[in-house]
Amino acid sequence: MIPFNLPPYVGKELDYMAQAVLVNHKLCGDGPFTKQCHRWIEERTGCPKALLTTSGSSALEMAALLCDLQPGDEVILPSYTFTSTANAFVLCGAVPVFVDIRPDTLNIDERKIEAAITDRTRVICAVHYAGVGCEMDTIMDIARRHNLKVVEDAAQGVMASYKGRALGTIGDFGCYSFHETKNYSMGEGGAVLINDPDRIEAAEILREKGTNRAKFLRGQVDKYTWTSYGSSYLPSELNAAHLLAQLEAAEEINRDRLASWQDYYDQLLPLQEAGLLELAQIPEECAHNAHMFHIRLRDLAERTALTAHLREREIVVSFHYVPLHSSPAGLRYGRFHGVDEQTTRQSERLTRLPMYYGLTAEERAQVVDGIYSFFGRSR
Numbered sequence: 001m002i003p004f005n006l007p008p009y010v011g012k013e014l015d016y017m018a019q020a021v022l023v024n025h026k027l028c029g030d031g032p033f034t035k036q037c038h039r040w041i042e043e044r045t046g047c048p049k050a051l052l053t054t055s056g057s058s059a060l061e062m063a064a065l066l067c068d069l070q071p072g073d074e075v076i077l078p079s080y081t082f083t084s085t086a087n088a089f090v091l092c093g094a095v096p097v098f099v100d101i102r103p104d105t106l107n108i109d110e111r112k113i114e115a116a117i118t119d120r121t122r123v124i125c126a127v128h129y130a131g132v133g134c135e136m137d138t139i140m141d142i143a144r145r146h147n148l149k150v151v152e153d154a155a156q157g158v159m160a161s162y163k164g165r166a167l168g169t170i171g172d173f174g175c176y177s178f179h180e181t182k183n184y185s186m187g188e189g190g191a192v193l194i195n196d197p198d199r200i201e202a203a204e205i206l207r208e209k210g211t212n213r214a215k216f217l218r219g220q221v222d223k224y225t226w227t228s229y230g231s232s233y234l235p236s237e238l239n240a241a242h243l244l245a246q247l248e249a250a251e252e253i254n255r256d257r258l259a260s261w262q263d264y265y266d267q268l269l270p271l272q273e274a275g276l277l278e279l280a281q282i283p284e285e286c287a288h289n290a291h292m293f294h295i296r297l298r299d300l301a302e303r304t305a306l307t308a309h310l311r312e313r314e315i316v317v318s319f320h321y322v323p324l325h326s327s328p329a330g331l332r333y334g335r336f337h338g339v340d341e342q343t344t345r346q347s348e349r350l351t352r353l354p355m356y357y358g359l360t361a362e363e364r365a366q367v368v369d370g371i372y373s374f375f376g377r378s379r
């Protein structure tokens with residue numbers, strides 16, 4: 001059986017976790033492993049401040065809270081995304097305004113954003129699907145002209161970039177996920193990247209139960225106190241220790257995933273050339289991270305048939321987002337602006353192939369053979 005996903009494991013995770021327990025005697029948040037993860041993200045991406053969180057979802061919640069939204073404010077985002085992207089803003093009382101996606105990258109269609117802006121719009125949330133960057137120059141230009149904040153949902157975008165800039169560092173706030181299904185894992189976890197230095201202190205307070213404890217620990221104040229609203233968004237050192245082992249191996253993990261991705265691509269290209277399926281398109285300005293390998297079939301019926309065909313060969317593939325705007329919560333909390341030309345159609349056609357660190361050439365060949373046999377083709 002070829003699973004859809006296997007959590008990455010590089011070898012040092014348990015040593016580091018043991019060190020947290022037996023040497024550092026520090027299991028709560030913001031110990032030495034957490035600090036090393038922060039430093040790794042800051043050095044790798046160039047963002048002024050990275051803070052680990054308990055999930056990608058809580059990173060998005062922190063970003064939404066740092067946007068100072070008022071009830072009824074509007075946030076523009078794609079409908080083709082994970083629920084957490086919308087939930088973060090709905091929890092602040094804001095209204096998600098869904099905009100259609102581009103047929104090539106499946107990212108928000110930047111040409112359709114401006115028409116969705118009203119006098120209540122405060123934020124654009126760009127989701128970098130599959131670790132492929134949105135058209136950020138255009139999005140940042142729209143945001144600047146309309147005085148909007150930009151949140152990047154870069155949950156899938158660690159180690160990927162747009163025009164040489166790390167995903168998550170271009171907008172006001174960037175959100176990473178280190179869930180076990182992502183490229184680098186701490187089980188459950190994430191990080192928020194604070195790109196505006198003036199918002200770092202507010203982010204630290206929000207993450208530490210509304211206190212200025214971070215300042216206290218740096219010796220900048222002699223006692224700490226409740227200074228604003230907040231919650232507890234910091235993960236345990238155990239999780240950070242697991243993550244650090246993987247971040248230290250990030251080049252190797254990324255290289256391995258990109259090699260698997262390219263191999264799938266090369267092997268499936270003849271089927272695209274025969275007009276039987278569609279492969280991902282990566283714009284020239286984007287360096288992706290092989291977070292996923294997706295293919296698009298003719299329609300929902302063909303995707304369902306392929307899924308069953310591969311299942312018989314013990315190969316697990318997985319469809320992806322059911323559009324949010326037509327879901328029960330999407331209908332209740334938000335609205336779709338304009339016409340859904342791509343979102344539903346592309347969502348119904350797409351499936352994702354097994355993709356994980358350590359995927360072998362034999363496994364890929366089996367998946368590719370399964371797809372060729374579905375189309376009645378030989379290689």
Ligand SMILES: *Cc1c(COP(=O)(O)O)cnc(C)c1O
Nearest residue numbers: 055056057082084155177179189
């Ligand atoms: C995974 C993911 C999230 C949520 O991250 P968690 O760590 O699972 O909370 C949010 N947005 C996108 C686009 C994701 O892929």
